[in-house]
Amino acid sequence: MNEPKIGVVMFDAATDAASVLRAVELAGGQPVKLHPKTTTAPDVADLKVVILPGGFSYGDYLRPGALAATQPIMRVLADAVKAKELTVVGLGNGFQVLTEAGMLPGGFIANTNPGYHHADVEFIVENNVSAITNAYAAAEVIRLPQKGAFGFYTATEDELDALESAGNVIVRAKDSVSGSVRAIAGISSDDGLVLGLMASPEYAIEEGFGTDHPDGPGLGVDGQGLFISVVRAAGATNGEGVVGE
Amino acid sequence: MPTIVVEVMPKPEVLDPQGKAIDARLPELGFREFSSVRQGKRFELTVDGEATAEVLDRAKQLAAQLLANPSTEYIAKVEVAK
Amino acid sequence: MPTIVVEVMPKPEVLDPQGKAIDARLPELGFREFSSVRQGKRFELTVDGEATAEVLDRAKQLAAQLLANPSTEYIAKVEVAK
Amino acid sequence: MVRAYLFPWCVPQAQPTVKELSVNNTPLDTVAYAGETPDVEQPWADLGLNEQEYSRIREILGRRPTEAELAMYSSMWSEHTSYKSSKVHLRQFGEKTTEEMQQHMLVGLGENAGVVDLGDGWAVTFKVESHNSPSYLEPFQGAATGIGGVVRDIISMGARPVAVLDSLRVGHEDHEDTARIVKGAVAGVGHYGNILGVPNIAGETAFDPVFQGNPLVNAGAVGVLRHEDLRLAQASGTGNKIVLFGARTGGDGIGGAAMSSAAFDDEGAANTPVVQAGDPLQENVIIEATLELFATSLVEGIQDLGAAGIACATSELAAGGDGGMHVELTNVLLRDEGLTAGDILMSESQERMMAVVTPDNVTAFEEIMAKYGVEYSWLGEVNASGRLTIDWNGERIVDVDPTTVADGGPVYERPYARPEWLDTVKADTFRSSDAAANLPETGEELKAAVVELMASANMADRSWITSQTDTSVGGNTRQGAPNDSGVLRVDEETGMGIGLAIDCNSRYTYLDPYAGSQLAVAESYRNVATSGATPLGISDGLNFGSPEDPGVMWQFAESTRGIADACMELSIPVTGGNVSLYNQTVDTPIHPTPMIVTLGRYDDVATAVPSWLHPAFDGSALYLL
Numbered sequence A: 001m002n003e004p005k006i007g008v009v010m011f012d013a014a015t016d017a018a019s020v021l022r023a024v025e026l027a028g029g030q031p032v033k034l035h036p037k038t039t040t041a042p043d044v045a046d047l048k049v050v051i052l053p054g055g056f057s058y059g060d061y062l063r064p065g066a067l068a069a070t071q072p073i074m075r076v077l078a079d080a081v082k083a084k085e086l087t088v089v090g091l092g093n094g095f096q097v098l099t100e101a102g103m104l105p106g107g108f109i110a111n112t113n114p115g116y117h118h119a120d121v122e123f124i125v126e127n128n129v130s131a132i133t134n135a136y137a138a139a140e141v142i143r144l145p146q147k148g149a150f151g152f153y154t155a156t157e158d159e160l161d162a163l164e165s166a167g168n169v170i171v172r173a174k175d176s177v178s179g180s181v182r183a184i185a186g187i188s189s190d191d192g193l194v195l196g197l198m199a200s201p202e203y204a205i206e207e208g209f210g211t212d213h214p215d216g217p218g219l220g221v222d223g224q225g226l227f228i229s230v231v232r233a234a235g236a237t238n239g240e241g242v243v244g245e
Numbered sequence B, C: 001m002p003t004i005v006v007e008v009m010p011k012p013e014v015l016d017p018q019g020k021a022i023d024a025r026l027p028e029l030g031f032r033e034f035s036s037v038r039q040g041k042r043f044e045l046t047v048d049g050e051a052t053a054e055v056l057d058r059a060k061q062l063a064a065q066l067l068a069n070p071s072t073e074y075i076a077k078v079e080v081a082k
Numbered sequence D: 001m002v003r004a005y006l007f008p009w010c011v012p013q014a015q016p017t018v019k020e021l022s023v024n025n026t027p028l029d030t031v032a033y034a035g036e037t038p039d040v041e042q043p044w045a046d047l048g049l050n051e052q053e054y055s056r057i058r059e060i061l062g063r064r065p066t067e068a069e070l071a072m073y074s075s076m077w078s079e080h081t082s083y084k085s086s087k088v089h090l091r092q093f094g095e096k097t098t099e100e101m102q103q104h105m106l107v108g109l110g111e112n113a114g115v116v117d118l119g120d121g122w123a124v125t126f127k128v129e130s131h132n133s134p135s136y137l138e139p140f141q142g143a144a145t146g147i148g149g150v151v152r153d154i155i156s157m158g159a160r161p162v163a164v165l166d167s168l169r170v171g172h173e174d175h176e177d178t179a180r181i182v183k184g185a186v187a188g189v190g191h192y193g194n195i196l197g198v199p200n201i202a203g204e205t206a207f208d209p210v211f212q213g214n215p216l217v218n219a220g221a222v223g224v225l226r227h228e229d230l231r232l233a234q235a236s237g238t239g240n241k242i243v244l245f246g247a248r249t250g251g252d253g254i255g256g257a258a259m260s261s262a263a264f265d266d267e268g269a270a271n272t273p274v275v276q277a278g279d280p281l282q283e284n285v286i287i288e289a290t291l292e293l294f295a296t297s298l299v300e301g302i303q304d305l306g307a308a309g310i311a312c313a314t315s316e317l318a319a320g321g322d323g324g325m326h327v328e329l330t331n332v333l334l335r336d337e338g339l340t341a342g343d344i345l346m347s348e349s350q351e352r353m354m355a356v357v358t359p360d361n362v363t364a365f366e367e368i369m370a371k372y373g374v375e376y377s378w379l380g381e382v383n384a385s386g387r388l389t390i391d392w393n394g395e396r397i398v399d400v401d402p403t404t405v406a407d408g409g410p411v412y413e414r415p416y417a418r419p420e421w422l423d424t425v426k427a428d429t430f431r432s433s434d435a436a437a438n439l440p441e442t443g444e445e446l447k448a449a450v451v452e453l454m455a456s457a458n459m460a461d462r463s464w465i466t467s468q469t470d471t472s473v474g475g476n477t478r479q480g481a482p483n484d485s486g487v488l489r490v491d492e493e494t495g496m497g498i499g500l501a502i503d504c505n506s507r508y509t510y511l512d513p514y515a516g517s518q519l520a521v522a523e524s525y526r527n528v529a530t531s532g533a534t535p536l537g538i539s540d541g542l543n544f545g546s547p548e549d550p551g552v553m554w555q556f557a558e559s560t561r562g563i564a565d566a567c568m569e570l571s572i573p574v575t576g577g578n579v580s581l582y583n584q585t586v587d588t589p590i591h592p593t594p595m596i597v598t599l600g601r602y603d604d605v606a607t608a609v610p611s612w613l614h615p616a617f618d619g620s621a622l623y624l625l
């Protein structure tokens, strides 16, 4: 099988990167580590999807994602997106990097209850035709870990209305723990090439190491769908057919 | 060496949960004089050389480009510290 | 309503990892005019009533008691905003 | 202590540094000058040395020590670093160990941390370190740098840190200062561990008024390595280069080691050193860079910088090797150019490591530092002189036999005696109390009593604490809070992994240090065993009051005897540990608190048994054993 290659940017202190690499592999993709100092397009030329993993890039110092957004690779990614050659997915802190880089609208502020918290959160898949949600059913309720201190998504009313009317709010929390406006957890750009999700699906991919589940502790693996979606998207745009299930 | 001070605050229309959390503790601590608290950031840039008008401009650029996030924050002040 | 501004900075001798990390990005971003950055906090207290000298004193108390941590920070400024 | 500061305004306070200790304002107290001026008054008492210790230093050197040497000896001979009061009791951990108990030990007592074999070429190392006094002064940074420090201990063994844990003892829940300490410490532990990306999988928090003025913050770390990656701290091989890498050296934490070896007075610590602030981002980068140095075999020896900074690291590295060492102190990269030679030697700036590199590997070493963006500076060389010499601006300020600094400190057989107050305390039983006369009887009363108990600070839900630390990062956490034992997968192929618990009930050890310490071992062992793991070893964090108090020393003797005997009984070795003495406010020592970490092994972590009633277990039978 020809496993689609998926880039993962290794920002300093992107603590979830290792788990994202593993999740891509388990979903049938071939993860490729990308160095944040890369300034050359050839490094991403044979990739159709790049993931910005979560964690605490550059310590979350200044603002979460702010220092990562200034890394040279971000320019390369933005150019490739502009040329419609690349899909970029930000998970958790990676989503914050995308807003800081101006590749997605809005921004993040401190959780309503300030400080770092982690919890398993239920989300609703509002749009299941995106590069990160195509393996889920429409309106499917999924349970994923959410962690961090700055998970509160906010944007202007105009930006929010634009997101909603274009169907670009792709995932919403059932009960927003972080406080996000309109319980927004995942959004997409108009062209569907830039996507962000404020959750950590990479910790819900393996039985026994996943979220809490009615059948037992750690049995929740709803994160698998996200990585299968991403691998499919990479495969499809590679012109090599759908890979995954 | 001269210092340039850059101050950044959350936009008035954006919630400020950190300020609010401080706010909530005030009555309990007996501070009833203040009706609300907002928390922002203050940066001190040490200038390598003289703090000319040009350098001040560069500080403004830095503030806009990196120190403040325009979707949630605004720049309250950029000035040479006395 | 009047506003009192309280500014808090990390003590000079205490490591400021945030400032250091910003610092480290400056050369690559082309800002060579600044030799170091330190990051602190700015608070805006909205005064319920007039900003008298007494209220300013209370703001100083609040700063010392809650807004600044005396073992790592110092209070750079407490003043009524113009 | 209430934070009573009346307007310590605007002006950053002057920084207390070793500068004040300079002798007679001479510009530099060199070895030569010290030889010519034997009668100069030296502040040995302020540095925590007693008169005999000071004379012994003079005897060893054959002259008075220089200012830098004095600072070096005083911190290396402090209780915190030298174990001078505890050593005689710790010996039994070795003496009471049988060969059978040792079968899984790769590295035993005496190194940075013990190393236990897991089979299939895997090994694990784990330890706890106290960070009590810094955490009282500044709970957030104190706890954060506690995690940072113990993680560097683990890295310097050649291991990748895979988990952290922490154990907290704070004052009464209703006391006005308790929230500052417990919330600060919890946030600090979380902040540092989270940014490192190491899951926090075990720990405990207890409230008791006896810890009001002297809380305990013990941080632990676990690392995993392949047998061939094991590294020990030593500098051997004449001509090898000494390099310092990581953060720059600043004026923080100077005198910390001496401070941890003194009790708090009424007002808190009198000579508070500059608070050390942690930079987990820096440490995160250092971990990756150091592991790459190991993987490419570029370092001969390595040492983390903890208490007493460069002074401690150079003397330990040199003493552990086979020759001497020369260091150019002027080469140290500084954060603050105003530091004196003594400051630089003693600074406890965080996130620094010292390594020994062969001349052939210098370029490759520099390439790795450049790749990770880590600053470094070459300080000197290993030589065959048998001396540790340190120069500052071309002048010699240290010339010592490193073994006398690192291992030659005094060893005390402190007098100990069972305290008489213990009889009074023991006579005061529950049966003799008012409460005993009013025991709940009716269903309603019993219910109220249970509710009250469950709502008490020591029983209440801990999720406000555990939700602030990342338990899942790394993707190998099989069990974290609220389980009694953390469970982590080590080998993805086979599912082999480890279980870990840290426990101690300080009230038991207060009432009977021998039995109480055995109970602590038993509890920690039980938590690991009942989760399905086979216990392989323990590490301890011994927190006690002043060893100069015979009653405290008795508690210490009884406690270590209890631990050693319990380990014999359970046939499990003590692999290492940490001692923190002088935990007391004026004359009141804390309850003796020997925290016990037990490490166990699973063939497959899928067999781990949780210790809570998950809804999926509905219908299962519950047994009380």
Ligand SMILES: Nc1ncnc2c1ncn2[C@@H]1O[C@H](COP(=O)(O)OP(=O)(O)O)[C@@H](O)[C@H]1O
Pocket (backbone or CB within 6 Å): D080, D081, D083, D090, D093, D108, D109, D110, D111, D112, D113, D114, D153, D306, D540, D541, D542, D574, D575, D576, D577, D578, D579
């Ligand atoms: N409580 C203890 N129980 C057993 N061994 C101990 C104890 N305290 C110290 N040791 C032994 O002494 C060695 C030196 O301890 P320590 O000074 O804590 O290491 P470090 O130099 O990293 O601080 C430890 O590695 C350990 O083997």
